[in-house]
Amino acid sequence: MTATPPPIVDVSSVAVEIDGHPVLWDITFAVPAGKFLGIIGPNGAGKTTLLRVLLGLIAPTRGSVRVLHRSPRELGRGAHQIGYVPQRLDFDPRFPVSVRDVVMMGRVCCLGLFRFPRREDWRKVDESIQRVGLSGQERRRLGELSGGEQQRAFVARALCAETKLLLLDEATTGLDLPAQHELYALLQRLRRELGLTVIAVSHDLLALGVHADNLICINGTTHIHGNPQMVLQSDQLREAYRCEFDFLSHEVHEGEGPSA
Amino acid sequence: MTELLSYGFMQRALVAGVLVGLLCGVLGFFVVLKRMSFIGVGISHSAFGGIAIGVLCGVEPLIAAAIFATLVAWGIGWLSRAGRLHEDTSIGILFSSAMALGVALISLSRTYQVDLFGYLFGNILSVSTGDLWLLGGLSLVVLSTVALLFKELLFLSFDEEVARASGLPVSALWYLLLTCLALAVVAAIRVVGIVLVEALLVIPAAIGYQVAGGYRMMIGLSVLSAVTAAVAGLLISYFLNVAAGATIVLTLTVLFGLTLARKRPATHRAGAAG
Numbered sequence: 001m002t003a004t005p006p007p008i009v010d011v012s013s014v015a016v017e018i019d020g021h022p023v024l025w026d027i028t029f030a031v032p033a034g035k036f037l038g039i040i041g042p043n044g045a046g047k048t049t050l051l052r053v054l055l056g057l058i059a060p061t062r063g064s065v066r067v068l069h070r071s072p073r074e075l076g077r078g079a080h081q082i083g084y085v086p087q088r089l090d091f092d093p094r095f096p097v098s099v100r101d102v103v104m105m106g107r108v109c110c111l112g113l114f115r116f117p118r119r120e121d122w123r124k125v126d127e128s129i130q131r132v133g134l135s136g137q138e139r140r141r142l143g144e145l146s147g148g149e150q151q152r153a154f155v156a157r158a159l160c161a162e163t164k165l166l167l168l169d170e171a172t173t174g175l176d177l178p179a180q181h182e183l184y185a186l187l188q189r190l191r192r193e194l195g196l197t198v199i200a201v202s203h204d205l206l207a208l209g210v211h212a213d214n215l216i217c218i219n220g221t222t223h224i225h226g227n228p229q230m231v232l233q234s235d236q237l238r239e240a241y242r243c244e245f246d247f248l249s250h251e252v253h254e255g256e257g258p259s260a
Numbered sequence: 261m262t263e264l265l266s267y268g269f270m271q272r273a274l275v276a277g278v279l280v281g282l283l284c285g286v287l288g289f290f291v292v293l294k295r296m297s298f299i300g301v302g303i304s305h306s307a308f309g310g311i312a313i314g315v316l317c318g319v320e321p322l323i324a325a326a327i328f329a330t331l332v333a334w335g336i337g338w339l340s341r342a343g344r345l346h347e348d349t350s351i352g353i354l355f356s357s358a359m360a361l362g363v364a365l366i367s368l369s370r371t372y373q374v375d376l377f378g379y380l381f382g383n384i385l386s387v388s389t390g391d392l393w394l395l396g397g398l399s400l401v402v403l404s405t406v407a408l409l410f411k412e413l414l415f416l417s418f419d420e421e422v423a424r425a426s427g428l429p430v431s432a433l434w435y436l437l438l439t440c441l442a443l444a445v446v447a448a449i450r451v452v453g454i455v456l457v458e459a460l461l462v463i464p465a466a467i468g469y470q471v472a473g474g475y476r477m478m479i480g481l482s483v484l485s486a487v488t489a490a491v492a493g494l495l496i497s498y499f500l501n502v503a504a505g506a507t508i509v510l511t512l513t514v515l516f517g518l519t520l521a522r523k524r525p526a527t528h529r530a531g532a533a534g
Contacts, residue, residue: 055425084425095293095418096475105415109426114408141473161426 006069008033008165008197009054014063016049023049026221027063031214033164036191036198038208038215038228042241045219047201048087051169054199055084068164083158085151087169087201093143099153100138103128106160128156131193132186148179152186159190166190168200172207180204184211205232264498269385276387277490277508279399280451280460285483286406287444288465289475290437294417297462299336299438302351304445304457306332306358311379312365321379322394326446332358333438341431382453382505384494391450398447402440413437414475451490452505460486463512470519485515 007030016024024046031037039047052058053065056072065072068081083106103125104117111117129138132152142150151171158166166187172180184207190196202208208215209228216225217240224236231237238244264270291300310328314321332354339350366376378386387395406413415423416433424430441461448457464486468478493508500507 057425082425084422086419086421086425091419092293094469096469096472096478097414097418098474101414101475102418104411105418105422106426108411108415108423109428111411113412117411157422 005033007031007066008068009037009199010064010066011050011054012064014050014053014060014065016046016053016058017061018049018058022220024053024060024218024220027218028222029216029225031197031199033197034191034195035214036187036200036212038212039199039201039218040203040205040208040215040231040237041218041223045240047218048169050218051167051199051201054167055082081162081164083155083161083163083166085154085158085166085168085171087171087173091142095143097142098139099129099134099142099145099156100125102142102153103156103160106157110161124160128160129153131159131190132156146179148175148182151175151179151183155183155186155190159194163194163196165197165199168198168202170201170203172202172204180207187211264495269387270494270498272387272389272392273384273494273504274491275392276384276395276451277494278487279392279395280448281464281487281490282483283399283402283444284448284457284460285464285486286403286479287441288461288463288482288486289468289479290413290417291441291461292465292469294437296441297458298348298351299333300441300445300461301458302336302355303329303333303438303442304449304454305355307442307446307449308362308379308454309358309365310362310446312362312369316365316369322391322446322449325449326398326443328358329442329446330439333442334435337435337438341434378453379449380453380455381503382449382451382456384451384504384508387450395447395450398443402443402447405436405440409433409436452508456505456509459509459512463509463516464489467512467516467519470516471522485512489515 009029009031011030012028014024014027015022027050029037039050041047049058053060054067054072056067059073100122104121106128107117107121107124111121126138129135132155134149134152134156137145137149142153145153155166155171168187172183175183187198187200188211191198200208200212209232212228214226215228215231217223217231217234217237219240223240224231224234265274291297307325307329309332310325311321313319313328314324317324335354336347336351339345339354340347344350345353375383375386377383412423412428412433415428416430416437420430444461445457448460452460464482465478467485468481472478472481489508489511493511494504496502496511497504497507
């Protein structure tokens with residue numbers, strides 16, 4: 001009998017306070033290697049805060065967090081094994097960088113301070129660009145690409161290091177439906193090809209329901225965690241969002257959910 | 261013209277103009293891309309407090325200004341990073357306070373004989389050989405630092421959140437950039453003066469930003485326009501007998517005006533569908 005490998009992300013009884021106010025409490029979940037976890041919850045539920053805890057940008061007030069078998073704060077140079085595609089895409093579209101320049105930023109931490117990129121690094125950059133389907137666009141300025149292409153360039157940047165874990169914060173926001181579908185298809189392909197573990201925060205419950213292996217619904221604390229079908233049909237989901245969902249017709253009926 | 265270039269003061273002025281153009285052209289790249297223009301104004305005006313301290317204590321005013329401006333730059337960085345105040349508010353408080361301190365100290369000094377007008381509006385023709393050594397040393401230190409950490413500073417300017425998440429020492433890099441900026445500002449005071457130094461930081465890089473498609477070209481154009489304006493402005497000011505610092509800045513303004521006529525390729529807003 002083989003032992004189960006330790007999870008890539010292990011979060012246990014985590015609480016976070018910001019300026020004395022509780023933002024998260026009693027959050028517990030684990031993500032095995034190669035799996036796709038979707039994090040859902042209403043606005044202000046603490047989803048982005050949770051991602052920032054995993055990235056080591058915010059220290060939990062209580063509980064333990066292990067990412068890639070270490071505390072996020074201890075990752076240091078190892079942080080480059082985590083690829084991060086952030087929520088806000090308010091970069092200046094006229095910022096004078098090409099797709100290749102942006103993807104090279106993903107190699108900066110692997111290189112270390114005072115070192116210049118070598119041929120091997122540029123080879124990795126071109127490989128990442130090819131993986132996300134942007135071959136031929138390397139020299140174009142990032143601001144000239146469509147929203148979907150820009151987002152794929154950011155995924156390429158996140159992949160460009162020795163990435164094992166990919167974190168995405170509302171990566172499909174602002175994309176039209178075909179571009180959203182392409183991005184999720186890309187994530188699934190990357191999981192297969194590279195064995196990546198993916199954690200994505202999104203408001204698109206249906207897309208995550210289709211693509212994720214597991215969903216966790218939070219609103220300050222964990223409301224429900226399990227396979228997508230179970231989570232999307234649960235009373236706990238309605239409790240977290242305080243409304244009724246009808247996923248077949250894609251309508252959301254506002255109303256009083258069960259008392260919190 | 262040959263006769264003009266044979267004058268020692270003109271040779272030193274040209275070397276100073278080229279060095280400051282190089283320094284400000286490179287630092288301006290980050291000032292424009294990271295939207296630090298107001299920080300540049302704050303640092304340059306606060307240098308006046310340092311000059312006054314130098315005058316009062318008998319220390320070379322530009323060295324005192326370099327130390328004081330660096331401290332004020334760190335203060336601006338700390339106040340805005342610690343989330344206590346918005347960046348523009350902390351700049352507004354610190355630079356006006358530092359300037360007021362300068363005026364108060366200068367008014368206390370009974371033996372005051374310093375050419376204050378020269379510090380405020382520049383006096384490139386009075387650059388001494390000692391000033392050139394100081395300027396050369398500052399340029400070497402700042403440009404070497406920027407060259408060695410360029411990829412990190414570019415990442416920081418483009419996406420600070422992801423740079424921090426990927427393990428870069430973002431705060432240390434930010435304070436280092438502020439220090440380089442403070443030193444560049446002090447280096448440029450002799451050429452264009454405290455009041456006009458911001459123009460050397462912003463206009464050349466804005467020219468590069470208007471015209472260039474890539475960052476390498478933007479830096480190249482920024483340096484080229486800063487050096488060209490420094491040299492051309494100096495020569496024009498000599499023949500027209502007007503203030504050199506102001507002529508350098510007006511030359512840059514004309515160059516910038518020319519770039520406005522040029523159309524840039526269309527861009528997609530971040531996050532836009534399509």
